[in-house]
Structures are given as structure tokens and as C-alpha cells.
Amino acid sequence: MPRVPACYRLGxxxxxxxxxxxxxxEATRVDEEEPPVKLMxxxxxxxxxxxxxxxxxSTTAQEFGDRLMALVQAGRSAIVVDLKNIVYISxxxxxxxxxxxxxxxxxxGKLALCGVIGDVKRMFEIGSLTELFxxxxxxxxxxxxxxx
Numbered sequence: 001m002p003r004v005p006a007c008y009r010l011g012x013x014x015x016x017x018x019x020x021x022x023x024x025x026e027a028t029r030v031d032e033e034e035p036p037v038k039l040m041x042x043x044x045x046x047x048x049x050x051x052x053x054x055x056x057x058s059t060t061a062q063e064f065g066d067r068l069m070a071l072v073q074a075g076r077s078a079i080v081v082d083l084k085n086i087v088y089i090s091x092x093x094x095x096x097x098x099x100x101x102x103x104x105x106x107x108x109g110k111l112a113l114c115g116v117i118g119d120v121k122r123m124f125e126i127g128s129l130t131e132l133f134x135x136x137x138x139x140x141x142x143x144x145x146x147x148x
Contacts, residue, residue, distance in 0.1 A: 037064050047143045051082040056093025065096035072100060077109030080142040084115025089123055101133060110134065112142035 037060035038053040048071050052064050071079055081097070083089075097113070104111040112134045116124055124130050136142040 039064065039067055041067070044139075044143050047078040047080055047146055048076045049080045049082060049139060049143075051085065053085040055088045055090075056086055056096070057088060057090040058092040061090070061092035061096045064093070065099065068096065068100045069103060072103045072107060072109070075107070077104070077107060078112075078143075078146040079104060079109070080112045080114060080136075080139055080146065082115045082139050082142075083113060083120055084117060086115075086120050089120050094123075094127065094129060098129075098132065110146050112136050112146050114139050114142040 037056070040051040040053070042049045042051075050068060050071065052060075054060065056064060068079070068081070079100075081100075086093075097111075101111045114136045115138070116135050124133075124135075134142075134145060136145055
């Protein structure tokens with residue numbers, strides 16, 4: 001099987017001819033350096049809100065996880081993560097969420113997820129992860145649930 005060049009991973013789809021046998025692969029071309037994940041951060045009084053955009057995968061999960069853990073380490077005991085603008089989540093993204101959920105609970109805090117829709121919701125269901133998190137429909141629902 002022909003190797004896909006290293007510069008082809010995730011990004012804009014294009015056709016790439018990789019062999020004399022006429023084999024064509026759908027691959028994606030990316031710049032050498034992936035842009036960091038876009039994060040919006042806010043607060044509603046005592047509740048921190050973190051809203052990532054795009055993909056939570058092996059290239060973006062580290063930065064997202066670092067910010068999430070910084071909130072936990074800073075003593076924020078109520079955190080809502082709004083996933084409505086996430087189009088894809090990999091095991092690396094789930095790993096970060098699981099670690100943050102456990103760390104928050106160890107500090108007697110709560111982590112709520114909201115905006116778990118579409119393919120992201122399907123990934124949570126396939127991985128049987130819906131039982132492990134407090135999942136709410138909207139940010140307002142998550143904030144209210146954390147204040148109970």
C-alpha cells in the first residue's frame with residue numbers, strides 16, 4: 001500500500017495520485033503547523049464557561065486540556081464546557097474531558113457539558129460516555145444545574 005506523504009493529514013480534501021497503478025486516495029493537506037484551538041472563555045458569576053471551536057483531536061486537545069486544568073487548579077469549582085461549536089472529537093478530546101471531570105470532582109467541584117449535538121453526541125453515545133458526564137442542553141441549563 002503506498003504511503004501518504006507526511007504533509008497530508010486533516011484539512012481541505014483534495015485528490016492525490018500516489019502510484020503508477022492508478023491508485024487515487026482522498027487525502028487532506030495541512031500547513032506544517034496546525035493552528036491552536038480557538039477558545040472562548042467567560043464566567044457567569046461563580047460558574048466558568050469554556051467554549052472550544054472546531055476540532056478536539058490530538059493536535060488541539062493539549063491546549064484545551066491545559067486551559068481547562070488551569071481553571072480547576074485555580075479553584076474554579078463550577079465549570080461548563082460548551083461543545084456546540086465542536087465538529088469532531090477524538091479519543092484525545094475525550095481523554096482531556098475525562099481528566100478534567102475527575103480533577104474537578106476531586107476538588108469537590110462540578111463539570112457540566114452542554115451543546116453535545118450531532119456527530120459529537122453520536123461519539124459520546126458510541127463510547128458509552130454519556131453516563132460519565134453531567135450533560136445539559138444549553139449553557140443556561142448547565143449553569144443552573146451546577147448551582148443546585
